[in-house]
Amino acid sequence: MLEINYIKANREEVLKGLKKRNLSTEVLGYVDKIIMLDGKRRALIGKIExxxxxxxxxxxxxxxxxxxxxxxxxxxxxxxxxxxEMVTELKRMITGYEKKLSKIETSIQNHLYELPNVPNSLVPSGAGEDDNEVFKKVSGELPTPGGDGLPHWELGIKYKLFDFKLGTKITGSGFPVFTAKGAALQRALISFFLDKAIKAGYTEIIPPLLVNEATARGTGQLPDKEGQMYHAEKDNFYLIPTAEVPITNIYRDDIVNAAEMPIKMVGYTPCFRREAGSYGSDVKGLNRVHQFDKVEIVQIANPDNSYDQLTEMLSHVEGLLNDLNLPYRILRLCGGDLGFTSALTYDFEVWSAAQKKWLEVSSVSNFETFQSNRMKIRYREGTEKPRLVHTLNGSALALPRIMAAMLELNQTSEGIRVPEVLVPYTSFDLIQ
RNA sequence: GGUGAGGUGGGUGAGUGGCUGAAACCACCGGUUUGCUAAACCGGCGUACGUGGAAACGCGUACCGCGGGUUCGAAUCCCGCCCUCACCGCCA
Structure with missing residues (x-):
């Protein structure tokens, strides 16, 4: 959620930035509407007080x-x-003003919820994913798969690594069951990613996988993206769609000391996504599933250097992909594809050698104060007044598509080779 | 699931319906004293919104789990909700 004071002080910039997102003129109009309503709000508060x-x-x-x-x-x-008698009369008047005020405040709030974050100046304009800027790409030819060049879902069956039919039996479609060396490989990746993050200074967190409404609201899943999450109605808990949700909320309503920042946290969790209404080849195999594993890195940063931290996170993710020898490219998302809450996002895509397409495996973003404003995460520099922190997060990494790309690329006529860095974790180097 | 207790500032913890934004202590920050450290002493020490000011800061309003009610006036009385803790039962 954008701050009203920021909108008022930077009206032109906000409008200019938001235009990159292809918003309707109606939504763009909210900017002035909010400023107007805020004027009314102040006048009423004056009278009431x-x-x-x-x-x-x-x-x-x-x-x-x-x-x-x-x-x-x-x-x-x-x-x-x-x-x-005078007090009674005054209170009657106050009640009237307060009713008006509450209407105005609700209206401001609703309009604010509709406004996405202002894109950073680096964000290119564009309508959708085709307009994303290729920020970094592999040098040379894209590798071709060895062996029979099977897609990962066939490799999964051939080597008994994961089983979709079994998942359907137990739960439903999109809930794969990993078995034997597939399970071991999965566990190896998780441990490898965690260890790398811990070495890079992140503190490991194992958060709850179910969160309450306030938490889901904090990171912006509620109110609009309700359909994305599984909901345990009886207890009103939501299954997390990403570890970002519980981990960032650790600091909700807190004032942290400037000296503690950046606060770096990493968490491995399963993630649950309902993802209603998506069909076709994009959802085949591990390309898109309802439950998947992910290691997520989160930072609470000082606004003065949050973009340095973003760069640091990018190199961290790059390091992981290099270690696994997976060909990847980095996209800088354009205004049309940028997430609602993000100011700047880089997507990492790995090359699926058998499917011959790019698969998104990480999304690294700086949300600036958009999330912290909603969560009221602030920091204090000495005796200064508290200010909102910047929050950042990134996948490091999402497992299924890494698994897919890795299996496809490393298949040979003898079997599937395990990347060297994972062998200490798997204790086997070939899947036969 | 059953029963009981309780939610006050960073922490512990007082608080008779008006003099309480809230005692006291601890922590923290600044200072005095002091061979050094420690101790002692003095002072400061919440947040949000509104308003004035270049700023320092001043003024106003709100906040003692959340929401509502009683009253001229509520941390204090009443109602609803949420949460926490303890014990019992069940259980990985």
Missing amino acids: ESKSEVNRLSKEIGELFRTGQAKTTESAEKAIAGK
């Missing part, structure tokens, strides 16, 4: 009359009664 101040003054006066016993004399008694 003036009246309340008068009520407090009168109440004190009446109290004084009673306390000192003066109210027993006729003159003072009349004064007290007159005071009471």
Whole structure:
């Protein structure tokens, strides 16, 4: 959620930035609407507080009359009664103002919820994913798969690594069951990613996988993206779509010390996504599933250097992909494809050698104060007033598509080779 | 699932319906004293919104789990909700 004061002070920039997102003129109009409503809001608050101040003054006066016993004399008694009547009248007026105020505030709030984050100046304009800027690409030819060049879902069957039919039996489609060396490989990747993050200074977190409404609201899954999450209705808990949700919320309503920043956290969790309404070859195999594993890195950063931290996170993710020898490219998302809450996002895609297409495996973003404003995560520099922190996060990495690309690329006529860095974790180097 | 207790500032913890934004202590920050450290002493020490100011800061309003009610006036009384803790039962 954008800050009203920011919108007011930077109206032109906000409008210019938001235009990159291809918003309707109606939504763009919210900017001025919010500024207008905020003016009305202030005027009303002024009136209300003036009246309340008068009520407090009168109440004190009446109290004084009673306390000192003066109210027993006729003159003072009349004064007290007159005071009471005035307070009653004032309160009636206040109630009226407050009703108006609450309507205006709700309206401001609703409009603010509709406004996405202002894209960073680096964000290219564009309508959708075809307009994303290729920020970094592999040098040379894209590798071709060895062996029979099977897609990963066939490799999964051939080597008994994962089983979709079994998942359907137990739960439903999109819930793969990993078995034997497939399971071991999965576990190896998780441990490898975690260890790398810990070495890079991240603190490991194992958060709850179910979160309450306040938490889901904090990172912006609620109110609009309700359909994305599984909901345990009886207890009103949501299954997390990403570890970002519980981990970022650790600091909800907190004021952290500037010296503690950047706060770097990493968490492995399963992620649950309902992803209603997607069909076709994009969802085949591990390309898109309802439950998947992911290692997520989260940072709470000082606004002064949050973009340095973003760069640091990019290199971290690059390091992982290099270690696994997977060909990848980095996209800088354009305004049309940029997530609602993000100011700048880089997507990492790995090459699926058998499917001959790019698969998104990581999304690294700086949300600036968009999330922290909603969650009220602030920091204090010395004795200064608290200011909102910047929040950042990135996948490091999402497992299924890494698994897919890795299996396809490393297949040979003898079997599937395990990347060297994973062998200490798997204790086998070939899947036969 | 059953029963009981309780939710006050960073922490512990007082608080009679008006003098309580809230005692006291601890922590923290600044200072004085002091061979050094420590101790002692003095002072400061919440947040949000509104308003004035270049700023320092001043003024106003709100906040003692959340929401509502009673009252001229509520941390204090009443109602609803949420949460926490303890014990019992069940259980990985």
